Amino acid sequence: MSKESVKARQKKREKIVMKYASKRKKIKKSKNYELLQKLPRDASPVRLRNRCSITGRSRGYMRKFGISRIVFRNLASQGLIPGVKKASW
Structure with a gap:
């Protein structure tokens, strides 16, 4: 479980990326890189993780479900994820 400050920082970055997305697109299209550098660092989508x-864990992230492998396993075992069941053969 990651610290609350890490989760909060990530949420803040997501908001800033959304806010500046259209502006970044226009500036990149015009190839004005000096103006692009004046935007906040967190406006770049590359800085998102x-x-x-649920837990804020960054490793073992399953993109399709938006959760980590550990949480996925627990929820799948409890039958809380629709269409997913434990494999047995």
Whole structure:
């Protein structure tokens, strides 16, 4: 489980990326890189990190479900994820 400050920082970055997305697109299209550098650093989508929506874990993230492998396993075992069941053969 990651710290609350890490989760909060990630949420803040997501908001800033959304806010400046259209502006960044226009500036990149015009190839005005000096103006692009004047935007906040966190406005770049490269600075985002995929994190588990429940625990905030960044490693072992499953993009399709938006959660980490550990949380996925627990929820799948409990039958809380529709269409997913434990494999047995």
